Amino acid sequence: SQELEQSPQSLIVQEGKNLTINCTSSKTLYGLYWYKQKYGEGLIFLMMLQKGGEEKSHEKITAKLDEKKQQSSLHITASQPSHAGIYLCGAVKMDSSYKLIFGSGTRLLVRP
Amino acid sequence: ETGVTQTPRHLVMGMTNKKSLKCEQHLGHNAMYWYKQSAKKPLELMFVYNFKEQTENNSVPSRFSPECPNSSHLFLHLHTLQPEDSALYLCASSPRDRGMDTIYFGEGSWLTVV
Numbered sequence: 001s002q003e004l005e006q007s008p009q010s011l012i013v014q015e016g017k018n019l020t021i022n023c024t025s026s027k028t029l030y031g032l033y034w035y036k037q038k039y040g041e042g043l044i045f046l047m048m049l050q051k052g053g054e055e056k057s058h059e060k061i062t063a064k065l066d067e068k069k070q071q072s073s074l075h076i077t078a079s080q081p082s083h084a085g086i087y088l089c090g091a092v093k094m095d096s097s098y099k100l101i102f103g104s105g106t107r108l109l110v111r112p
Numbered sequence: 113e114t115g116v117t118q119t120p121r122h123l124v125m126g127m128t129n130k131k132s133l134k135c136e137q138h139l140g141h142n143a144m145y146w147y148k149q150s151a152k153k154p155l156e157l158m159f160v161y162n163f164k165e166q167t168e169n170n171s172v173p174s175r176f177s178p179e180c181p182n183s184s185h186l187f188l189h190l191h192t193l194q195p196e197d198s199a200l201y202l203c204a205s206s207p208r209d210r211g212m213d214t215i216y217f218g219e220g221s222w223l224t225v226v
């Protein structure tokens with residue numbers, strides 16, 4: 001089974017709507033990264049969360065890490081077409097040498 | 113522009129060919145990575161280098177041969193690949209291969225094996 005589960009797998013929203021993407025692990029995480037990827041291109045770093053309960057914001061995107069450090073959410077407020085892409089969560093596991101693993105990604109489409 | 117440059121962006125090769133992917137970072141980082149991204153699969157870590165030394169080989173077949181001549185350059189030598197090796201290969205770098213440093217990715221090299 002996949003170590004990092006992302007939901008939903010895909011999402012279509014109307015421009016201006018809010019949305020949330022979730023990333024869940026069955027094990028405690030050392031830290032959690034959020035990246036955005038345009039199809040066929042590299043990953044653009046969005047945010048990194050390390051402390052339980054931590055929350056960070058950048059422009060209209062907010063990411064949170066729960067207290068147990070097993071779940072993170074990415075929230076986009078008033079979505080725009082420029083937010084479209086694939087959102088990937090990545091995490092460093094606590095029971096391994098430094099190995100950054102990724103979820104399968106959430107494909108977001110924002111309709112104008 | 114993330115400071116990590118990959119060439120070529122697209123590569124088509126036959127199963128008997130030998131080719132290489134190149135990655136260069138201008139960020140002064142000491143750790144570099146190769147990841148593989150296939151359709152419908154999560155991003156897979158292949159290799160990790162720290163200060164030119166390989167610190168992780170994630171059970172990658174020997175037809176993929178990495179080379180890290182210095183902390184700024186990373187190569188992935190390819191030979192006798194299979195069609196299922198067709199994928200987007202991403203290079204990344206970070207200050208170290210430990211801790212929670214931000215990892216920066218290149219644009220990727222699309223590889224098609226025919």
